[in-house]
Every structure is written in structure tokens, then in C-alpha cells.
Amino acid sequence: MPLLPVRILLFPVQNHQRVRNSADILCFAVASTKKKLHTSLRNFPDFPIKGIDFVDILPLFADFEVHTQLIRALELEVLQFSNGVKPDVVVGLDARGFLFGPSLALRLGAGFAPVRKRGKLPGPTSEASFEKEYGQDFFQIQADAIKKGQKVLVVDDIIATGGSAAAAGQLVQQLGGDLLGFLFILELDFLKGRDKLPAPVVTLLSDDTK
Template identity: 55%
Template structure:
């Protein structure tokens, strides 16, 4: 199957919730994909195919997954790519020496951390999460990778809220598997 065929099938498994978590957002729940082992495999295979096609001849050393939904498929993707998995967690959740990045949220700031020795310098990394909206958390993960002197090949997302233009903040190109919401819902 092609990435487009996989994406069409995966998109059909999403559930939609208008005006959640706030007015103007059409929340597309991708959790039903994980209830079906065949769909979960297709999700991983889609990202694997994309990355292998785009980075032919280039080894992906690590997949970095953002807390919490990047943890749902990041480790499986890392295994499929024969790469390591490195989590980015909220402040205070990781043992040992960490580096941190602050990012803006709707009502204040939050902090992401990564273990300081988790990625050797100049490693090729891909950063994954379920969705990109404003781009704050993904950019913070990119900042962490750069603090460790990693080479960010790409950011990968299952979905995107296009109208929020979050990908414009990122330090590397991005790939979104399933087409996203291009404009806010009418009130």
C-alpha cells in the first residue's frame, strides 16, 4: 500500500468532536487507531515509508517522542526504523542530569526536559507527536535536540491544525500524515 492509501484508511478511523477542547477547534481523536492492531501497524508503516523515502541512505539514530501522545507511537516507529527512542517529558519527570526548554501555553508557560546524555552529538533525529497546533511544544522539543547538538531531520505529526501555523516555528521541515483542520470552525 502507498502512504496515501494508508492515510485514507487511517483518517476513516478518527472520531470528530466539534468545539473541543475549545470553541473553533474540530478535535479529531486518533486513539481509535490504537484499538485496532492492523491500523496501528499501518500508522507505523506510513511514517516508516515516508522517512525511508525522504532520507534514503541516511541513518535515523533516534526518534524523539513528546509527552504524552508521542509516547504512543514513537517507540514502535523507532523499532521499525532500527533506531533508539528518547522521551521528552514535562519538568521533574526524568532522573539524572537534564536540559530544559520553556514554551508558551495558552495560559502561561510549561517546561520540557530531556536527559542530557540521551543523544550523542551529531545524531540524526526525528521528532514525533500526535498533533501540531501552535507549535510551542514541538519547538521546545526541537530546542532540546539542538541543545544536545543533534541533527533534526524532520518533525512528524499524525495531524495538524493548519490555521494555527505551528509548523512555521519549527527548526526543521515537517511531515503531517493526515490532512488537518485548515480553518477554525464557525461559531
């Protein structure tokens, strides 16, 4: 008996329904990935000094699959909070912002610019200061790293007090960049560092993510 052709009827779906369903699926996927990523974090009490509970993010980069999930999740977070607007430049903070900043920049089709401690970058630089627990420190960025009007995303591994990220934001503004926002892997919520920052703040994980 010959096989009869099968016709699959696709009923039209309103555009807003498609958008809503896609957004719901995206949110679910990101939430699921966050839980998986959080299990890779490690805590070391009393490091580097007594009383500090150090959160180690390096296992996120040790495994290929976890690393891939991390970069993809960060990319989705950026696209969600910016309504699809991509940065022209991703600025990574010294030093752990360098671990994922370049990879994320590639995913977003953006350039990458490092912010480093004073004296580490050649050529003309712009400088901003920030307070640390033991005194004042300085961040620098090369003077030609950002062109006037470029959209800039600042990234680092963890936001704690927010001082270093705020200094990086100042550097972006000094060079005439349009500060799109700040992105972090982990946030220590109780320190309220985001309150110091002059643009939207997005964190992939919080210190109480389960």
C-alpha cells in the same frame, strides 16, 4: 503428451525506470493508506473546553490492522522525506508521542528518547520553555539521551501552533543532535505551526485529508 518447459523472457529495464516505478507504487500505497487512516479519526466538539474541536487519534491504536498500517505509513514517510537516511534517535513528545514513537523507532532501527514535562525525568536534564494558551510550560530531556552528532527525528501526534515541537527541537540542539526533521500524524494546517520549526516537517494526515 509430455509438458514442454516454458521459458519466461525478462526484458531488461533501465535502473531509473525501476526507481521511478517503485516510487510511484510507494506514493500510491501511502496515499491509499492515508485515506483509510483518516476514517479512523474522531472529532469531539467543545472538548476539553468550549470552542475546541478535539481530534481523537486513539482509534488508530485500538485495531491491530489499523495500528500496523499507521506505523508502516509513518516509516515510509520518514524514508521518503529523508531520501532513505534513518535517524539514530526518535524523540517522542509527552504524552501522545509515546504511543507510536517507540514502535516507529524499532521499525527504523533507532533508539527512543522521551521529552517530558518538567519534574518527570530523573537525573541531569536539559530544559526548554514554550508558550501555551494559559501561560508558559517547560519540556525536559535526559542529558545523556542524545549523543553529539546523532541524527534525530522528533515525533508527536498533532502539530497545531508548533510551540511544543519547537521546544523539543531546541532540546535536541542543546544536546548536540543533528535535527533530521519533525513527524506528525495530523496537522492543523490553518494554525501554520510548521513555520516555527527549524527542520523539515512531515505530516501523515492533514485536517482536510479525505
